[in-house]
Amino acid sequence: MSDEILIWGAGAIGGILGAYWARAGVPVKMVDIVAEHAAACSTTGLSIEGPVEEFTQVVPTVTPDELTGTYSRIVLAVKAHATEPALDALLPHLADDGVILSAQNGLNERTIAARAGAARTMGAFVNYGADWHGPGRILFGNRGAVVVGEIDGEIRDRTREMHRLLQIFEPDAVLTTGIWNYLWGKLGYGAQLFATALTPDSMTANFADPSRGPVLIALAREVMAVAKAEGIEPEPFNGFDPAAYMPGAPDAAAARSIADLAEFNSRTAKTHSGIWRDLAVRKRKTEVDPQIGVISEIAATHGMKTPMIDRLVALIHEIEDGTRPMSADTFAALAEAMPGGRA
Numbered sequence: 377m378s379d380e381i382l383i384w385g386a387g388a389i390g391g392i393l394g395a396y397w398a399r400a401g402v403p404v405k406m407v408d409i410v411a412e413h414a415a416a417c418s419t420t421g422l423s424i425e426g427p428v429e430e431f432t433q434v435v436p437t438v439t440p441d442e443l444t445g446t447y448s449r450i451v452l453a454v455k456a457h458a459t460e461p462a463l464d465a466l467l468p469h470l471a472d473d474g475v476i477l478s479a480q481n482g483l484n485e486r487t488i489a490a491r492a493g494a495a496r497t498m499g500a501f502v503n504y505g506a507d508w509h510g511p512g513r514i515l516f517g518n519r520g521a522v523v524v525g526e527i528d529g530e531i532r533d534r535t536r537e538m539h540r541l542l543q544i545f546e547p548d549a550v551l552t553t554g555i556w557n558y559l560w561g562k563l564g565y566g567a568q569l570f571a572t573a574l575t576p577d578s579m580t581a582n583f584a585d586p587s588r589g590p591v592l593i594a595l596a597r598e599v600m601a602v603a604k605a606e607g608i609e610p611e612p613f614n615g616f617d618p619a620a621y622m623p624g625a626p627d628a629a630a631a632r633s634i635a636d637l638a639e640f641n642s643r644t645a646k647t648h649s650g651i652w653r654d655l656a657v658r659k660r661k662t663e664v665d666p667q668i669g670v671i672s673e674i675a676a677t678h679g680m681k682t683p684m685i686d687r688l689v690a691l692i693h694e695i696e697d698g699t700r701p702m703s704a705d706t707f708a709a710l711a712e713a714m715p716g717g718r719a
């Protein structure tokens with residue numbers, strides 16, 4: 377069995393982790409389906425670009441069909457809708473007593489636990505900003521919250537070890553007994569980010585637009601109400617304040633969180649979300665179903681309705697299908713689902 381940490385998905389999130397760990401001398405290997413990217417990382421090196429830090433680091437990287445061996449620690453960093461196909465190829469390489477760490481947006485830990493077993497699943501919440509710019513090139517746009525924890529809340533030796541490893545990359549990384557609280561917080565923020573991608577505008581331009589604030593607030597309120605029904609107590613991070621969107625919270629608190637998110641996102645070199653990038657640059661499907669659609673499925677188990685989320689998912693699909701543009705009008709179409717009608 378190999379001692380190397382295996383990173384499955386060497387894109388924006390996984391590639392940065394791999395470059396930092398390799399530079400620190402941590403044995404690491406990456407796996408990615410983009411053969412040109414794997415070749416560049418292994419030979420000329422992976423260039424981390426942007427305002428946080430710039431360096432080039434060789435990181436051994438292979439395509440899934442080239443991988444051999446068994447690994448005790450695998451970091452999964454593919455988009456949420458690639459989780460199942462990635463697991464098909466990954467599971468034969470996971471040691472019986474090994475663990476998969478999900479470094480993704482969404483509730484992928486549920487999918488991983490169903491396939492790999494709960495004992496072989498660990499959760500992470502990542503909010504640093506990064507974009508894959510081409511083979512061997514990743515923009516590190518900004519530092520952001522990084523949190524790790526077991527899905528059953530216990531802290532084990534392996535959890536402490538993963539926390540120590542994450543601190544090599546992000547010194548402020550947090551070790552938590554409540555990883556689901558962070559993942560649900562990110563779902564609320566994630567819904568807002570999907571809404572910003574209905575338009576061509578930057579994340580910060582969306583959060584700073586007074587006419588869009590009420591829509592972004594209504595979306596997060598819907599997600600936080602579902603979190604509450606699930607018995608989750610979402611955690612705040614980088615300007616997103618879950619308490620501000622909880623049932624009964626004053627409008628002023630929500631408005632303050634929106635202003636804080638405008639401010640946080642004004643300081644990144646990654647101006648637009650990964651969702652916007654999938655739609656506008658990569659021209660491909662987004663993670664909307666496993667990341668956002670799942671919220672209405674969970675809401676239904678509590679007898680709750682999520683009209684804003686449902687409308688958001690439908691609008692993103694229409695952009696993916698080319699039947700709607702990314703525009704202010706498309707954002708306005710989301711506003712029509714607000715409680716009481718338009719903002």
Ligand SMILES: NC(=O)C1=CN([C@@H]2O[C@H](COP(=O)(O)OP(=O)(O)OC[C@H]3O[C@@H](n4cnc5c(N)ncnc54)[C@H](OP(=O)(O)O)[C@@H]3O)[C@@H](O)[C@H]2O)C=CC1
Pocket residue numbers: 384385386387388389390407408409410440453454455456458461462463465479480481482502503504505506507508650663
């Ligand atoms: N980028 C960011 O700033 C942030 C992203 N996240 C989350 O992190 C997760 C990863 O996103 P991100 O790094 O941006 O995505 P990227 O698309 O940049 O990276 C994922 C990489 O994995 C590759 N891949 C896809 N399927 C497989 C597979 N089956 N086996 C191996 N490799 C595969 C992709 O190839 P291909 O492109 O060809 O599909 C791509 O190179 C997502 O859930 C995202 O929402 C969270 C916080 C911030």
Ligand SMILES: CC(C)(CO)C(=O)C(=O)O
Pocket residue numbers: 481502503504505506520569648649650651
């Ligand atoms: C904007 C960001 C980086 C926030 O973490 C993100 O999650 C995304 O690009 O989808």
